[in-house]
């Protein structure tokens with residue numbers, strides 16, 4: 001007598017009012033196992049059956065495990081499992097589109113990951129890519145902005161830099177929250193040799209470097225008066241930094257694309273909540289008290 005296993009919903013397989021008999025699809029017999037549960041409802045770590053189902057998620061494997069093809073115990077008349085236990089054979093258009101996008105994403109990211117290791121096709125460019133990585137890292141940007149803000153001798157400059165600092169902190173927070181919620185693993189070909197990371201940085205969605213690149217470049221273009229060639233250079237830096245994340249194997253393409261989008265939108269939020277002596281006078285009064293004694 002097999003011990004009842006639990007479904008994702010927490011109900012034991014084979015215990016639902018005649019919905020599961022030996023040899024029927026929902027039955028958990030070890031020889032001809034086939035769980036009629038939607039793969040879409042499998043969440044990592046929710047159920048060991050789910051984990052097995054994911055591990056054997058190839059058409060060949062699935063065909064081999066179909067109960068009617070097994071030489072298990074005598075087959076009883078097939079009884080249909082309840083609706084919620086049946087595999088969704090009619091996925092929505094959105095489901096198919098998402099799965100296709102993910103498949104393309106993984107394929108393209110692997111193709112573009114040409115600097116993922118020293119022995120990769122473009123392994124010799126890896127040091128340059130890692131230099132770019134540092135140019136978009138959170139620590140130099142935070143420390144650099146703080147330093148310039150403390151050294152600035154104009155109120156307009158301090159105001160802009162204070163808002164840049166606010167934007168950088170907001171960006172770090174938002175990316176950490178999304179990474180923690182989505183928990184998408186970094187590509188398998190990535191080497192985890194990044195400079196100064198925190199725990200959520202083991203996840204890849206969205207790319208923190210891409211959000212920062214989009215946010216900072218939009219910020220610079222709006223608040224610094226730059227000659228056209230320099231403006232082009234800023235945009236180019238953001239783009240190449242994003243591309244380098246995929247080339248280094250740190251991210252999939254969608255992590256970077258969403259990162260760019262998020263960083264771009266984040267700038268709009270920062271611009272909307274712009275900190276100034278008019279809307280947060282206390283911040284600037286405090287600042288004034290700290291700065292004036294040295295004058």
Ligand SMILES: CC(C)=CCC/C(C)=C/CC/C(C)=C/COP(=O)(O)O
Nearest residue numbers: 138139196197198201207208209210
């Ligand atoms: C103040 C504070 C909490 C600073 C933390 C700065 C920090 C550790 C930033 C992490 C930067 C980083 C390595 C992000 C990962 O970027 P991805 O592009 O790989 O997502």
